[in-house]
Amino acid sequence: MEILGFLILCCCPLLVASQQRANMPPRGWNSYDSYSWIISEEQFLQNAKLVSEKLLPFGYEYVVLDFLWYRKVESGASVLAAGFDNIDEWGRPIPDPMRWPSSIDGQGLKPVADQVHALGLKFGIHVMRGISTQAVNVNTVVLGNLSRTWRARDIALQDEVCSWMPQCFARVDESAEGGKAFIQSLYDQYVSWGVDFVKHDCVFGSQDLSVEEVKTVSEAIVATGRPILYSISPGVKANPHMARLVSGFVNMYRITGDDWDRWDHLQSHFDVARDFAAAGLIGAPGLLGLSWPDMDMLPFGFLTDPGANHGPYRFSKLTLEEQKSQLTLWAMVRSPLFFGGDMINVDEQTIDLLTNEVVLDINGNSYLNMEVRNSKIEYDHMPSIGLHDCENVTITQWMLRNGSQSGNIPEICWTHEELVGGCFLWEPSVSTYTVEQENITLYGPGVNSGKVIVHENWPSCLDVQTKSLSTYSLCSAKMSQIWHLKPDRKLMSSETKLCAVVNELGKTRxxxxxxxxxxxxxxxxxxxxYIALFNLAEEYNNVSLSITGIIQAGFQRSDISKGSTPSEYWDTPSISYQCEAKEAWSKQEIGTIKDRLNATLAPHGCALFSLQCSFYSYPYYQSSLFSA
Structure with missing residues (x-):
């Protein structure tokens, strides 16, 4: 009996932890980016089935029906048009029966939720703030066992409308008995339908912050007894101070405006992510669990347009590199991951992005997440290299010389007016070569052909992108990466027969x-x-950073737990750092690197490294830097 009691005491904390809501950033699919507000029951369930098959094994467990599922799709109806909503006698929204035929006879969204649950998924809905102006106009009765009869006009604060849908929704007076009862009746209905997730809109951000409504809804959810995940939005110009007012009442809160497939949207989110991470809000205490800053949905795959009256018809405008950058940033800041593209037309490339093992591991299980700005990080912008007819190339000349970067590995350098502008590493096409006083001694055909390599530790090679432009990409056996050094010191592409011209960079650039x-x-x-490097520029960028500098920057901004790297060793000259490195997107095993991490980043692109490191203070000290 004593042993049994001991087991119960040991297991209880684990049980409590397993019941904690949102103990990691939620993942799922949302209908808005692909269907706007006009999605039908058939389309929603088709998408849910595919989420279950393709994404659920990777933790994407919620399927969320976004806004206006109660609005009629008929002439004159739109996002901003009032008077087209389906409401019940108590002023609560009910599904549009033309789009949601299973909702007839008062069943609401329960038949849909039941089918979602049968797929192993959880069902979510989008709701707006307060009460519909349509209910106010009709002056519906508030449901509940109340001290008197309350009607919609008694509880509606008609001067406090939703800033972006002012004709359609207004806040309710949460301090009034009728206001609280109306909100409770909404969530009692959602529970009767089997709702697992609520996205509550127009209550958070610089224009629509409504802390009292958020608090009242949070209390209503707790009162239902159902473990509903509570998310709020839209988050326009949200800041950490606003977040601290609401984070304890919710599980997710948007910290950006609507994010669409535009680079300027994504670029603006880097500062937002930095500020919320620095404020210590990632995984802070929330509604019966944790809360997470939400960077919005991932606009990948097949999409529609904001507020459109039609479904998906086009592919995302983000390049593949931009999509990798977005997903990497979302992972590093531990944002909830909700895919917005149409699952019916999803491509394997998009599925591969969404299910990257390292990205999901960072998103779900990492800590000490932060942006690092440190003097030990060095940046060296890569030159732009154009391709021109060799007969017309007079400015840029190239030469081979003994290596200065990496021992005896030869370098190929570009010159302007006999002055060396910069150098790359050179890997000849044949193994036998010598370099004597910057002149090549030939030992066989093709010895003056080879690859132009940016770094020894991060093997990116000069590659042909178009007939007029070169790029940097992972070294491979492609002919587009083979270059020929001509006797007149021009560097010619073996594929295009055009010659390379370096466009030098000024100090400003x-x-x-x-x-x-x-x-x-x-x-x-x-x-x-984990280290993620992002290039927000339009050109290729070469980044080199010190592992030591990253470690110092990270631990100086956090509490050093017992067993972590002793700070007195950080700047000890006798210590060196050695890491086994992998890059997540290319899945390349980089191997052993010593202290410095180098990467060539594509325009708007990123590199994501996972490292296992040890430090040495020979002969007295050796330890794993990152042992658990």
Whole structure:
């Protein structure tokens, strides 16, 4: 009996932890980016089935029906048009029966929720603030066992409308008996339908902050007894101070306006992510669990347009590199991950992005997540290299010389007026070569052909992108990466027969390159150390950073737990750092690197590294830097 009592005491904390709501950032699918407000029951369930098959195994467990599921789809109806909503006798929204035929006979969304649950998923809905102006106009009765009869006009604060749908919704007076009863009746109905997730709109952000309504809804959810996840939005110009007012009442809160497939949207979110991470709000206490700053949905795949009256018809305008950057940033700041594209037309490339193992591990299980700005991080903007007819190339010349970067590895350098402008590493096409006084001694055909490599530790090669432009990409056996050094010191592409011309960068553009590079770090629960490098510039960018500098920057901004790296060793000259590195998006095993991490970043692109590191103070000290 004593042993049994001991087991019960030991197991109880685990049981409580498992019941905690949102103990990691929620994941799922949302209908808005692909169907706006006009999605039908058939389309929703088709998407849910595919989410269950393709994304549920990776933790995407919610399917969320976004806004205006109660609005009639008929002539004159639109996002901003009032008077087209279906409401019951108590002023509560009910599904449009033309789009949601299973809702007839007062069943609401329960038949849909039942089918979602049968797929192993959880069902979510979008709701607006307060009460519909349509209910106010009809002056519906408030449901509840109340001290008197309350009607919609008694509880509606008609001067406090939703800023972006002023004709349609107004706040209710939460301090009034009737106001509280109306909100409770809404959530009692959602529970009767089997709702697991509520996205409550027009209550958070600079224009629509309504702390009292958020608090009242939070209390109503608790009163139902159902473990509903509570999310609020839209988050326009949200800041950490606003977040602290509501984070304890919710599980998710939007910290950006609507994010669409535009680079300027994504670029603006880097500062937002930095500020909320620095404020310590990632995974803060929330409604019966934790709360998470929400960067909005992922606008990948097949989409529609904001507020459109039609469904998906086009692919995302974000490039593949931009999509990788967005998903990496969302992972590093531990934002909820909700895919917005149409699952019916989803492509395998998008599924591969959404299910990247390292990205999901960071999103679900990391800590010490932060942007790092540190003097030990060095930025070196890569030159732009154009391709021109070799007969017309007179400015840029190239030469081979003994290596200065990496021992005896030869370098190929570009010159302007006999002055060296910069160098890359050179890997000849044949193994036998010598370099003597910057002249090549030939030992066989093709020895003056080879690859132009940016870094030894991060093997990116000069590659042909178009007939007029070169790029940097992972080294491979492609002919587009083979270059020929001609006797007249021109570097010719073996594929295009055009010659390389370097466009030098001025100091102003180099300073811009520094400001357009972002570095994030996070710690993994299994000892991994994650580093994400982002290039916000329009050109390729080469970044080199010190692992030591990253470690210092990270631990100086956090409490050093027992067993962490002793701070007295950080700047000890006798210590060196050695890491086994992998890059998540290319899935490349980089191997062992010593202290410095180098990467060539595509325009708007990123690199995401996972590291297992040890430090040495020979012969007296050796330890894993990132042991759990």
């Amino acid at each position: 180099k300073r811009t390159a520094v400001s357009n590079t972002r570095v994030w770090m996070a710690r993994g629960i299994r000892g991994d150390y």
